[in-house]
Amino acid sequence: MRLLLIGVAAGILGALFGVGGGLVIVPALTVLCAFEQRRAAGTSLTAVLVTAVAGSITYAFHGNVDPRAAALVGVPAVVGVVAGTSLQQRIPVRGLAYAFAALLAVVAGRLLIG
C-alpha cells in the first residue's frame, strides 16, 4: 500500500514537471520503507522507467511529445550518465554540487521571473 501511494505521488510530480519522480521515490523508500540508500536509488530508477513510459504515452495522446527533440537530448544523456556515475566514485564532487545547485537556481529564477 505504501509503495502504491509513493508511486501515485511520484507519478503526479513526474507528469506535472516532466521528471521521473526520483526526488520523491528515493527519500520515501528510505524513510517509509527502510530501504538502504543505494537500493532505494536503483529501485527508483526502475520505477521511473514505468513513470516515463506512462507519461510519454499519455502526453503523446495530447500531442505534446516531440520525439526528435527527445532523442536529441535523451540519447547523448545516456553516454553522459554512464560517465557521470563512474566519475562520481573518483572525484570529489562537493564544490561541483554547489556550482550545479547555483546553476539550477539561476535557471529557476529565469523561469520564475521571465
Add this chain to the structure above:
Amino acid sequence: MTTALVIAVGLAGGVLAGLFGVGGGIVFVPTLALGLGLSQLDAEATSLLAILPTAAVGSWRQSRRYGNVDLRAAAFVGVGSVVGVQLGVIVATSLPEDVLRRLFGAFLLLTALHLVWRTRRS
C-alpha cells in the same frame, strides 16, 4: 540554440545527473524550453520520453551489476505512478502556460536547495 549545442547540453545534463544523482528531467525541461523553444507543457511531455533511455540503461546497470533493484517494490511504485501520471497530466494540461512554467521554476529551486542540503549533510 543550435542542434549541436542542444546535444552538448544533453550530454552535459547526463553527466551532471549521474554525478549528483538527480534525474535527467530537471536538466532536460529547461534545455528543451529555453534551448529549442518548446512550450513549457511540450518540454515537460518531451522530457518524459527523453529520460526513458537513461532510466533504462541506469536501471539495467543497477540491477545487473550492483543488484540494487528490488523488482517487486519497483513494480508497485510503478503501478501507482501510472495512476499518478493521469492526475498529473490532467493538472498540467489545464494550467495556463505561464503558471506551469513558474511552478516548474519553483520546483527547480527546491531541487537546488535539496542538493545543497544533501551535500552539506554528507
